[in-house]
Amino acid sequence: MHVRDAVEADAEALSSIADAPAAAMRGLVHDRTVRVAVGEADATDPNEDVDADPDDLLGFVSFDAHGETVHVTQFGGTREAAERLLGEPLRFAASEGMAVELLVVEGESALREAADAAGFEEVGPGPRFDGKETTRYRVEKA
Numbered sequence: 001m002h003v004r005d006a007v008e009a010d011a012e013a014l015s016s017i018a019d020a021p022a023a024a025m026r027g028l029v030h031d032r033t034v035r036v037a038v039g040e041a042d043a044t045d046p047n048e049d050v051d052a053d054p055d056d057l058l059g060f061v062s063f064d065a066h067g068e069t070v071h072v073t074q075f076g077g078t079r080e081a082a083e084r085l086l087g088e089p090l091r092f093a094a095s096e097g098m099a100v101e102l103l104v105v106e107g108e109s110a111l112r113e114a115a116d117a118a119g120f121e122e123v124g125p126g127p128r129f130d131g132k133e134t135t136r137y138r139v140e141k142a
Contacts, residue, residue: 001084006034006060013057017076032062032073035088037081061085065098068141072102075111082114090118090139099141103127103134 006014006029014025014036028034037058059077063070070093075082086102093100103126104112115137126134 001037001058001081002040003035003037003085003088006036006062010034010036010057010060014060017057017060018074028062028074032064033088033092034060034062035085036060037077037085059085061088063089063092063100065092065096068098070096070098070100072100075102075114079110079114082111083117086114086118086120093139093141097141100139102137103129104137105129106133106135 008026008029011022011026011029014020014028014034015022018025037060038056039058057077059075059081061075061082062073064073065071070089072086072089075085077085089100092098100120102115102120104115112135120137120139123136123138126136128134
């Protein structure tokens with residue numbers, strides 16, 4: 001598995017994983033740090049133009065920093081890809097001396113398992129999204 005920065009051409013593939021409109025995912029790529037996981041066969045030079053195929057992306061993570069916390073704003077994909085991708089905001093936070101938080105929607109067992117495996121600890125309930133409960137996870141400053 002190879003991890004790279006997301007590009008606008010990934011919007012359709014991100015849309016498939018996140019079950020969100022492609023236009024919203026294009027905005028995400030422009031407004032947040034977004035990393036994607038692709039299979040080794042699909043790995044490219046990070047400076048090369050990419051023709052994204054929804055079947056090539058294994059997962060994604062988006063995050064930004066506010067105050068002393070890095071917030072994972074969205075993540076998804078296979079459990080293995082999600083776990084690997086959660087390492088991206090964790091590395092950034094460790095280098096900046098920050099904590100990391102994320103929310104997992106109830107029923108998303110693969111994402112919950114990925115958060116647990118990446119070292120996140122459940123810290124309580126989060127806000128409801130589209131009527132669904134969420135659980136807040138956190139890693140304190142490294």
